[in-house]
Amino acid sequence: GQNIDQPTEMTATEGAIVQINCTYQTSGFNGLFWYQQHAGEAPTFLSYNVLDGLEEKGRFSSFLSRSKGYSYLLLKELQMKDSASYLCAVMDSNYQLIWGAGTKLIIKP
């Protein structure tokens, strides 16, 4: 079967750095997406990785290792507004998105 694993919840301090991990087992791979979802709102697109390595976009970076079936989202200089759920999603060989359950990130002052 297809599976996406990410931690249920993480807590970090304002101004710090946090890394949210995602591991996957899917039938084929056509890219991995990270989305941010604030409570009561729809997800918003953060990043897309299809090749191994690190993609940096401001305070957010995303890393992919296809051989290990592993990705992480790195958030730097955390702000209170970063409190949200972060969703990992993998596009399989049929170009269908397989969604993780999301990681709820709690930022404390």
Added chain:
Amino acid sequence: GAVVSQHPSWVICKSGTSVKIECRSLDFQATTMFWYRQFPKQSLMLMATSNEGSKATYEQGVEKDKFLINHASLTLSTLTVTSAHPEDSSFYICSASPGGESQPQHFGDGTRLSIL
């Protein structure tokens, strides 16, 4: 770019009412749109894939006669919840992807449906 508009944002109605939700891609054409449902504190659940000019593809366990999907044009898909009941109360979200198959999905703002 890649803006998806969803309407209405909130619906509160009586049991037995049918509710239509619209999803529009404002600045791109979308051959395929997606409909999701999300219950509180749970992950997104794909309900169906809406294909322009053809029938929608429903996920296992989703009643196609209950959730009617019409993809009338390359910029509009509608989801109609027929004869809604309290258990249909949920957050419904549509998404669409511009360009190629590996493009990210962009989401509408979602519709919060409450059936009394």
